[in-house]
Amino acid sequence: MFLPPRIAFLVPVLAVLSLAGCAGSPAADPCAAAVEHIAMCLDGELPPPSTCASPEAAQAALDLSCEDLRDLGKADGGLGCSWIGRALGLCVAIPDDAHVLSTIGTPADELLGDKVRILVWNVHKGEEEEWDEEMTRLTSDVDLVLTQEILLDQDSRETLEASDRLQYIAAATFLVGGSGGPATGVATGSSAEAVDVQFVRSSRTEPILNTPKMMLLTTYTLIDGRLLLVANVHGINFVTDSAFREQMLQLEEAISTHEGPMLVAGDFNTWTSGRREALDGAMTRQGLVHAALADDHRWRVFDHVYSRELTISSARLLNDLEASDHAPILIEAGLSSVRQSM
Numbered sequence: 001m002f003l004p005p006r007i008a009f010l011v012p013v014l015a016v017l018s019l020a021g022c023a024g025s026p027a028a029d030p031c032a033a034a035v036e037h038i039a040m041c042l043d044g045e046l047p048p049p050s051t052c053a054s055p056e057a058a059q060a061a062l063d064l065s066c067e068d069l070r071d072l073g074k075a076d077g078g079l080g081c082s083w084i085g086r087a088l089g090l091c092v093a094i095p096d097d098a099h100v101l102s103t104i105g106t107p108a109d110e111l112l113g114d115k116v117r118i119l120v121w122n123v124h125k126g127e128e129e130e131w132d133e134e135m136t137r138l139t140s141d142v143d144l145v146l147t148q149e150i151l152l153d154q155d156s157r158e159t160l161e162a163s164d165r166l167q168y169i170a171a172a173t174f175l176v177g178g179s180g181g182p183a184t185g186v187a188t189g190s191s192a193e194a195v196d197v198q199f200v201r202s203s204r205t206e207p208i209l210n211t212p213k214m215m216l217l218t219t220y221t222l223i224d225g226r227l228l229l230v231a232n233v234h235g236i237n238f239v240t241d242s243a244f245r246e247q248m249l250q251l252e253e254a255i256s257t258h259e260g261p262m263l264v265a266g267d268f269n270t271w272t273s274g275r276r277e278a279l280d281g282a283m284t285r286q287g288l289v290h291a292a293l294a295d296d297h298r299w300r301v302f303d304h305v306y307s308r309e310l311t312i313s314s315a316r317l318l319n320d321l322e323a324s325d326h327a328p329i330l331i332e333a334g335l336s337s338v339r340q341s342m
Contacts, residue, residue, distance in 0.1 A: 030055050030058035030059065030062075031058050031088060033058065033062060034057075034058040034059075034061035034062050034084075034088055035088060035090065037061060037062050038061060038069055038084075038088075038090075038208075041066040041069045041070070042066070042069055042070060042207065042208050043207060043208075043238055057084065057087030057088065058087075058088065060084065060087075061084050061087075061088060064084075086178075090209070091177055091178040091181075092174040092175060092176060092177075092178065092209050092211055093174060093175040093178045093179040093181070094173075094174050094175075094210075094211065094212070095172050095174070095175060095183070099172070100171050100172050100185075100199055100214075101169065101170065101171055101172075101197060101199065102152070102169075102170045102172070102183070103167065103168070103169055103170075104152075104157060104160045104161055104167070104168040104170065104187075105160060105161055105163055105166055105167045105168055105189070106164075106167055107165070107166065107167040107190060107191055107192050107193045108164070108165035108166075108191050108192075109191050109192045109193075110192060110193055110221065111192055111220075111221050111222060111223050112143055112144075112190070112191070112192045112220050112221070112222050112223065112228060113143070113222075113223050114222075114223050114224070114334055114335050115332070115333075115334050116143045116144060116310075116332075116333050116334070117141060117142040117143050117144070117330070117331070117332055117333075118142060118143065118144040118145075118146070118263065118265070118305075118330070118331040118332075118333060119138055119139060119142045119144070119145045119146070119328055119329070119330055119331075120146045120265045120266065120303060120305055120328065120329040120331070121138070121145075121146070121147055121148075121324065121326065121328040121329070122147070122148040122149050122234075122266075122267040122302075122303060122324060122325075122326035123135065123147050123148070123149055123150050123323075123324050123326075124149055124324040124325050124326065125149050125150070125151040125184060126150070126151050126153075126155070126156050126159075128322065128323045128324060130321075130322065130323040131159075131323045131324065132155065132156075132159040133323075134321055134323040135159055135160075135323075136159060136162060136163075138318075138328060138330075139163060139166060139189065142191075142330075143190065143191045143192070144188070144189065144190050144191075144230060144263070145166065145168070145187075145188065145189035145190070146186075146188050146230070146232040146265050146266060147186065147187045147188075147189075147232075148186050148232070148233075148234040148266050148267045149184065149186075149234070149267070150170065150184065150185065150186065150187045151176065151182055151183075151184045152170055152172070152182050152183045152184065152185075152187070153182040154182075156182075160187075160189070163189070165191050166189040166190060166191055167189065167190060167193065167194075168187045168188065168189040169187065169188055169189075169190075169194060169197055169216065169218055170183065170185060170186070170187035170216075171185050171186050171187070171199040171214045171216040171232075172184070172185045172214075173185035173186070173201075173211060173212060173213065173214045173234070174209075174211045174212075185214045185216075185234075186214050186215075186216045186232045186233075186234050186266070187216075187232075188216055188218050188230060188232045190218070190220060190230075192220045192221065193220075194218045194219060194220055195219050195220065195221055195227070196217075196218070196219040197216075197217070197218050197219075198216075198217040198254070199214060199215065199216050199217065200214075200215040200217070200250055200251070200254050201213070201214060201215075202214075202215075202236045202246075202247045202250065203246055203247070203250060204236055204239055204243040204246060204247065205236075206236065206237060206238055206239065207238055207239070212236075213234045213235060213236040213237070213247065214234055215231060215232070215233045215234070215247075215250070215251055215254065216231070216232040217229060217230070217231050217232075217254060217255070218230050218232070219258075222261065222335060223335075224335055226260045226261055226309075226335075227258075227260050227261070228260070228261045228262070228263065229255060229258040229260070229261070229262045229263070230262075230263045230264075230265075231251065231254070231255055231262070231263070231264040231265070231266075232265065232266050233251060233264065233265070233266035233267075233268060234266055234267055234268075234269075235247065235248075235266070235267060235268035235269040235270065235275070235279075235302075236269065237269040241272055241274035241275055241278070244269075244274075244275045244278060245274075245275075245278040248278045248279055248281075248282040249282065251264070251282060252282040252285065252286060255286055256286060260309060261307075261308060261309040261310055261335070261336070262286070262288060262307065262308040262309065262310075263305070263306070263307050263308075263310065263333075264283060264288055264305075264306045264307075265303075265304065265305040265306065265329070265331075266303065266304070267302050267303050267326060268302060268303070268304055269302050270301060270302055270304070271300055271302065276301075279304065283306045286308070287308050288306035288307060288308045289306060289307060289308070290304065290305070290306050291304075291305040291306065291307060291312050291315040291331060292315065293305075293315050293316055293317045293329060294314075294315065294316040294317070295316050295317050295319055296316075296317045297317075297319065298317070298327070302326070303326055303327075303329060305329055305331055307333065309335070309336045310333040310334070310335065310336055311333060311334045311335070311336045312331060312332070312333050313332045313333065313334060314330075314331065314332040315329070315330075315331050315332075316329070316330055317329055318330060
């Protein structure tokens with residue numbers, strides 16, 4: 001996301017303050033300055049800036065008032081398809097259902113073992129230079145990988161394809177730059193082959209670009225014959241708490257028919273107490289337990305892991321990495337022989 005999640009809760013405040021005059025201190029990059037200006041004026045989540053078509057296009061965006069930008073946001077196709085959106089690389093396209101899912105790599109096994117190592121990480125579209133190296137290192141010995149905000153451009157695909165033991169299933173939220181551009185969304189990697197794959201788009205969308213958030217559900221066979229359902233979730237962000245609760249009800253409905261072990265994790269964007277209560281309520285009703293993380297010094301907590309019929313032996317936050325604006329979560333879990341009460 002354009003604005004770091006750790007300050008996402010300030011966005012509504014910034015938007016109100018910006019109404020008196022959107023433009024703030026100009027960034028060094030005119031394209032980045034224009035995107036920042038638009039995001040602050042319109043309280044919107046925008047893709048990361050790409051190279052502008054021209055400095056004049058960036059200046060034109062900076063010269064627009066908040067009112068003008070709001071009008072563009074309501075225009076045909078929204079800001080993402082306006083001339084400014086095209087010039088600043090902000091155009092997006094929502095894939096139809098037939099083109100949401102894609103697969104990268106080949107799994108090493110058919111089954112997941114009795115000990116499962118899990119990595120949960122919002123990778124911030126791989127914007128940091130160290131991302132590919134850290135991704136390769138962190139996934140070298142894990143069994144499940146749940147990523148959010150992954151940008152499936154050529155470099156990222158090569159990083160994922162380099163694994164000789166994990167298969168990634170990606171669910172595209174939108175295509176950056178419009179039709180034909182690289183997909184961004186969530187991706188779940190596993191050392192075992194998925195026996196079922198489903199995706200659920202949020203019924204509500206983010207403002208301005210009208211992009212949904214994605215939930216990816218993959219099912220794997222465990223060594224004891226049971227099926228493990230894994231839900232990889234990216235929570236909707238710049239909307240009201242009621243819209244977030246609606247997405248959590250979608251999630252709850254999607255997982256409610258599964259009987260057996262379950263893992264639900266991801267970036268839920270829980271920057272208000274109401275959002276956290278909605279998430280915890282949905283998980284509790286489905287018999288899932290929240291994993292407390294060691295070394296967790298986060299001021300605002302956006303990323304969570306919940307499980308059912310799994311015994312969490314270790315759960316920690318990897319605070320020493322700078323390859324994303326989210327710290328990765330590393331989980332070690334074993335199979336529980338006793339079904340948890342619902």
